[in-house]
Amino acid sequence: xxxxxxxWKGFKHILESVATENPLSYGVIETTQIxxxxxxxxxxxxxxxxxxxxxxxxxPGVGTVEECKKRTLSFRHMLVxxxxxxxxxxxxxxxxxxxxxxFKKVCRQIDAAVQNELxxxxxxxxxxxxxxxxxxxxxAPCRMPDKIHPSIEGFGIWVNELAKSAGLAYHHGKDxxxxxxxxxxDEYPNG
Ligand code: SF4
Numbered sequence: 001x002x003x004x005x006x007x008w009k010g011f012k013h014i015l016e017s018v019a020t021e022n023p024l025s026y027g028v029i030e031t032t033q034i035x036x037x038x039x040x041x042x043x044x045x046x047x048x049x050x051x052x053x054x055x056x057x058x059x060p061g062v063g064t065v066e067e068c069k070k071r072t073l074s075f076r077h078m079l080v081x082x083x084x085x086x087x088x089x090x091x092x093x094x095x096x097x098x099x100x101x102x103f104k105k106v107c108r109q110i111d112a113a114v115q116n117e118l119x120x121x122x123x124x125x126x127x128x129x130x131x132x133x134x135x136x137x138x139x140a141p142c143r144m145p146d147k148i149h150p151s152i153e154g155f156g157i158w159v160n161e162l163a164k165s166a167g168l169a170y171h172h173g174k175d176x177x178x179x180x181x182x183x184x185x186d187e188y189p190n191g
Contacts, residue, residue: 010189011079014113020106026081027166031184034078034165036069036156044154051128051151055135056142058128058154065156072155075122075184080166081110084178096177103179104130107149110183117189125149125181126159152180 008028015024044052044059051058062068072078083106085099107125114121129135129148142148152159159180163170172178 010117014110014117014189015081017113018106018109020083020102022083022085022102024081024083024106025168026079027168028077028079029165031073031075031078034072035158035161036065037158038065038156040153040156040158041065049127055129055137057148057150061137062150062154068150068155071122072184076186079183079185080162080168080180081182082163082168082178082180084172084176087175087177089175099177099179100127101130103181107181110181111149114183114189118185118187120186122184123149123181124152124155124184126152126179149181152182
């Protein structure tokens, strides 16, 4: 356990460099612990977040669940991170959109911070890509294939199970929204 904690320390300064007023939690798991299911795709297909078929980070553009699983398992570990945001009430749609935007910024900051620390990595993030005003999907390739963060749900991953495996809370109570992301990697960064 002590050895594991020591290895996690490498991520401490990375996450401490993220400028956000919201609490950021994290845990590291093995990619073999991640649960994939076609059933998660059913939620994407129901278009609950309005991103299905609209960008390259969501289904069907992101690939089949089997392809996403293979891509995930090509890495050894995942740093699971999450942040939660206060809402005015459960109907606060604008608050949810602001929280999503803020979380996407957090993901981009983590990406910038790990670039020089990890040889090979892939960042996944809740929901679809928000980088371009209008996505090229499906008429032309993505404008920034090296910078996009595929959707965790779009990969067919049960996020509640992911949170449990990483020892993170899936909910933070009434009138809050919690977002999750993950850094897939092979070797731990230096502490
Ligand atoms: S970076 Fe632009 S083109 Fe690529 S998936 Fe995101 S919105 Fe679409």
